[in-house]
Amino acid sequence: MSRQPVPGTVIFDGEQARKGYALNKMCYSFNDAENRAAFLLDEEGYCGRYGLNPGQREAIRNRNVLQLIEAGGNAYYLAKFAGIFGLDMQDIGAQQTGLTKDQFKAKLLAARGA
Amino acid sequence: MATVVGAITVSHVPAIGGAIAKGLQNDPYWKPFFDGFPPVREWLARVRPDVAVVVYNDHGLNFFLDKMPTFAIGAAAEYRNADEGWGIPVVPPFQGDPALSWHLIESLVAEEFDLVTCQEMVVDHAFTLPMALFWPDQKWPVRTVPVVVNTVQAPLPSAARCYKLGQALGRAIASWPTNERVVVIGTGGLSHQLDGERAGFINKDFDLRFIDSLVNDPTWATKYSTVELVELAGTQGVELLNWLVARGALPGKVRQRHVNYHIPVSNTASGLLLLEPVTTEGAV
Numbered sequence: 001m002s003r004q005p006v007p008g009t010v011i012f013d014g015e016q017a018r019k020g021y022a023l024n025k026m027c028y029s030f031n032d033a034e035n036r037a038a039f040l041l042d043e044e045g046y047c048g049r050y051g052l053n054p055g056q057r058e059a060i061r062n063r064n065v066l067q068l069i070e071a072g073g074n075a076y077y078l079a080k081f082a083g084i085f086g087l088d089m090q091d092i093g094a095q096q097t098g099l100t101k102d103q104f105k106a107k108l109l110a111a112r113g114a
Numbered sequence: 115m116a117t118v119v120g121a122i123t124v125s126h127v128p129a130i131g132g133a134i135a136k137g138l139q140n141d142p143y144w145k146p147f148f149d150g151f152p153p154v155r156e157w158l159a160r161v162r163p164d165v166a167v168v169v170y171n172d173h174g175l176n177f178f179l180d181k182m183p184t185f186a187i188g189a190a191a192e193y194r195n196a197d198e199g200w201g202i203p204v205v206p207p208f209q210g211d212p213a214l215s216w217h218l219i220e221s222l223v224a225e226e227f228d229l230v231t232c233q234e235m236v237v238d239h240a241f242t243l244p245m246a247l248f249w250p251d252q253k254w255p256v257r258t259v260p261v262v263v264n265t266v267q268a269p270l271p272s273a274a275r276c277y278k279l280g281q282a283l284g285r286a287i288a289s290w291p292t293n294e295r296v297v298v299i300g301t302g303g304l305s306h307q308l309d310g311e312r313a314g315f316i317n318k319d320f321d322l323r324f325i326d327s328l329v330n331d332p333t334w335a336t337k338y339s340t341v342e343l344v345e346l347a348g349t350q351g352v353e354l355l356n357w358l359v360a361r362g363a364l365p366g367k368v369r370q371r372h373v374n375y376h377i378p379v380s381n382t383a384s385g386l387l388l389l390e391p392v393t394t395e396g397a398v
Contacts, residue, residue: 006345008312013268019181028178030199065309075309075349076173076266079128083200088129089381093313104314108378111316 012074020072023060026050027077036084065096115267116290118391119161119297120371121364122154123328124169124247124382126240126301127263134246143324150373150374151247152388156370157388158248165211167218167283168258169359170240170301171265173198176232183230184271185279187222188260189215193237206244209258214290220261221286227279235260235374239365244301263396265302265353273343274336276355280362287363300360302353305346315348316383321375324354325387328361350382357387367392373396 004011017024026047029035039046047057059067063085069080082092094104130147133139137373139148175198177183193208219231237260246252261283264270271279289297304324307315324347327334335343335358343352361368372388 006312009307009310009344009349011341011344011349012266013266017267021179024174024179028174031175031197033197036199062197066311068330069309074174074179074266077310080174082197089308092308093381096309096311098312107314108316108381111318112377113318 010069016072016074018072020056020074022053023071023073024070025047025057026052027073027081030080030084038067039084065092115240116292116294116296118284118287119163119263119295119359119367120157120388120390121298121300121368122244122248122299122383122389123387124244124385125379125382126243126353127202127256127380127384128198128202128239128243129380129381130243131239133215134250135242138196142195146376147374147379147384150372150376153372154248154386154388155250158297161295161297162316163256164294165214165259165296165362165366166245166299167259167287168241168244168299168301169261169263169356171282171353171356172262173238173240173266175238176236177262179267181263182264184264184265184276185217185227186230186232186262187214187215187235188232188235188258189219190233190235191243193235193258193260195238195242198238202239205246206252206254208237208245208254208258211259214257214261214294217290218283218286221281222282222290224281225285227282227283240301244299245247261359263356263359265350265355268340269350270340270355272336272340273338273355273358274333276358277333277362280359283359283361284365288365298360299356300356300357300362303347304354304383304385305351307347307348308350308381311348312348314381316377317346317348317351318377320348321383321385324357325373325375325385328387328389329365329368332358332361338351360388364389364391365393383390
């Protein structure tokens with residue numbers, strides 16, 4: 001079995017946890033309003049203080065969830081980053097699946113079946 | 115001896131907190147979800163548990179990835195909620211029950227479940243939102259013991275292991291020398307996936323089969339590996355491990371008192387299930 005056996009899915013395992021440690025630690029700091037404000041004042045400086053690597057910084061700059069996952073981000077921690085910009089889970093889902101938000105919501109509704 | 119009066123399993127999507135704060139219970143989007151709860155509230159008002167043992171997964175409020183326990187248990191006199199980053203209102207603190215916590219710790223460790231013990235712990239939405247759904251006035255009538263399962267960082271504990279933890283938890287509660295009535299709550303799920311190109315994945319057939327299995331065939335889901343559960347229920351749907359712990363705490367045959375299933379709440383198929391042991395004395 002490959003390490004990542006489910007298509008379209010990165011299972012957050014030890015390898016991802018090691019790769020994403022600095023990124024997730026930064027996102028964990030966003031539990032505090034003061035830190036969210038500090039990030040918004042100086043994004044690059046804030047990323048630097050947490051030791052993000054160039055790929056992680058680029059993913060943060062791009063607000064790109066798939067890139068953030070590739071860089072080791074964990075969904076629960078990335079949600080705290082998304083929260084800074086008032087993005088909800090349908091915004092994030094739409095971005096990752098290449099759908100509009102309305103299309104993504106329709107996809108969720110379709111899971112009800114007949 | 116103490117009695118497990120029932121198990122309630124329920125989804126814990128953060129958006130529920132936003133809906134409660136905005137008073138959207140009768141909004142067309144939310145109504146089918148909130149309408150599931152009155153029968154559970156009525157049951158709780160009748161059965162009047164003294165304590166709630168709440169099995170959930172922390173989402174990066176109390177635990178960070180620097181120290182990530184597979185299983186942890188609270189042993190504090192009080193548990194507070196805190197800001198998780200998205201501005202849902204913080205709920206009032208919960209009273210703990212350190213005597214019960216330590217009894218559970220003694221009993222579980224003796225049964226080779228070596229949990230991390232926490233004399234300080236903040237509780238996140240996975241703990242607080244189910245409580246707010248069960249007791250909307252947020253005047254918590256129960257003391258609480260949080261039990262935290264790692265569903266965040268693989269390797270996760272297996273479904274079989276989680277079910278066995280629940281069984282050991284049930285035995286531990288039943289050996290507590292009091293007449294207290296304990297409800298076991300398991301939160302999270304059902305199928306959903308927040309991350310990746312597969313975001314938005316929901317599996318209604320699996321969810322309904324899983325709910326049904328908890329009533330009559332509770333080890334059904336234990337045949338799956340956690341990776342298989344991700345495939346079947348999504349990366350966060352694997353939170354159903356918390357449901358298995360709660361179900362395991364009920365000894366013997368159970369009766370389904372209430373069920374509700376609704377797609378979607380946020381990106382999630384929401385589930386609510388109330389089970390009672392068939393043998394409960396004094397059930398009303």
